[in-house]
Amino acid sequence: MNWTARGLRACTVLWLTLTVGSALHAQTIRLGQSADQSGPVAALTREYNSGIALYLDGVNRRGGVHGRKIELLKLDDGYAPDRAKANVAQLIADPAVVGLLGVLGTGVNMAVSPLIEAAGIPSVGPLSGSPDFREMPGTHAYHVRASYGDEVRAMIRHLSNSGVTQIAAVYMDNAFGQSALKHFEAAMRERQLTAVAAVPIGGPDFKGEAAVAALAKAGPGAVILLTAGKASVNFLKAAVAGNFKPMFLGLSVISVDELHQAIGSEVRGLIVAQVVPSPASGKFGIVREFQQAVAEAGTPMASHVALEGYIAAKVMVEGLRRSPPAITRDSLAQALDGISRLDLGGYSIAYSPASRLGSQFVDLSMVRADGSYAQ
Known part of the structure; x- marks a missing residue:
């Protein structure tokens, strides 16, 4: 050919x-x-x-x-x-x-x-x-x-209306966490509140022990988790291990299934912001x-x-x-x-x-x- x-x-x-x-x-x-x-x-x-x-x-x-x-x-x-x-x-x-x-x-x-x-x-x-x-x-x-700013404002409004004003935050030390922290601080100012602490949790492993220790010293009544994925899991596992038990509130990107697998019934009481209706509601x-x-x-x-x-x-x-x-x-x-x-x-x-x-x-x-x- x-x-x-x-x-x-x-x-x-x-x-x-x-x-x-x-x-x-x-x-x-x-x-x-x-x-x-x-x-x-x-x-x-x-x-x-x-x-x-x-x-x-x-x-x-x-x-x-x-x-x-x-x-x-x-x-x-x-x-x-x-x-x-x-x-x-x-x-x-x-x-x-x-x-x-x-x-x-x-x-x-x-x-x-x-x-x-x-x-x-x-x-x-x-x-x-x-x-x-x-x-x-x-x-x-x-x-x-909705935005994380909308979520954080809803959480802080709930805490303030419930009389909880000693509020802290833990945030992922990346673009997501730093952005969420900025809007947490703005929402606190809107309510004329000052955070008792704001502590980073760093990657790539997002270990939670140091953040838990720092927050425990501040003695907050509530901690808002500006975290997702392994950072949320590792932080709450460390909190359980350290017997650190303030009220915890998390953004909608927290995976409760993953948390429940990691800490079992200790997930009880966690408040989560939701950007969609409850999937169990027929309303x-x-x-x-x-x-x-x-x-x-x-x-x-x-x-x-x-x-x-x-x-x-x-x-x-x-x-x-x-x-x-x-x-x-x-x-x-x-x-x-x-x-x-x-x-x-x-x-x-x-x-x-x-x-x-x-x-x-x-x-x-x-x-x-x-x-x-x-x-």
Whole structure:
């Protein structure tokens, strides 16, 4: 076979490969995600993604959107901003990926935001309530949850109204924790209160003993945990071991399932801020829908974080449905901007070209000894 024949055959194979690949992509709507699957907040990712999968699987069983199934490409960043930047760059380089869903972490989201803006790709349901992230310039992050500032204000208001004013905080010594600390301090000033202590817990291992010792010296009546993942677990394990027993309150990104596995019934009494309704309540239409989907899937899934993932996926699908059938990044962004008010069943989302901050819903729950919640 001469060179021309070989070259013709190679070109034919390449053309067939590209054609088949394009045809396969045309049959699906591709979304991307960078999140921690192996690091300190991997349990949070699993909970959030369980809710995303629950909703997307249901949509796909019913034929997808515009006759196409939805595919979520999930890349592990280990909660490391540099790895997340590489992941997002890889996802953006794929022209078939029309949006991002559930990018997890404050530091991660702040690191990848310039890439997202440069590519003009919508990022729905970023799992960070950081006001610093939400205030970054840009137009392509479509928030679903309330901010950590909203959560902290609700916790401090509850404590102040209950007569507890000796309040301290422990915070992760990273972008997430430092941002949350700033808004903790602002919320304390709003109530004309001064923290008795604010103690960091450092990575990469986030050991809790030193933080517990420092806070025990300050003698607070309540400690607000501006932590997530292993930092929360290690801190509360150290508190139990050191018999340090003030009132503990945590942000919505705490994984109570992970805590219950680590400290058992000692999780009793922990108060957790929630940015979605209780998944055990039948009061909200969105919860009843979630409960039915869980029953149909046959998998126990009662966490607030899973419900939040379910809602984020629902918002993304609403944007996809409002887009023309030939969905592009631009058409998806325009469709999302057109959601002036979306009532998901007692939980509302509103976007516009000027605001994409989602909901301000915050509730407080208390954890029982068995790891379940009491409102």
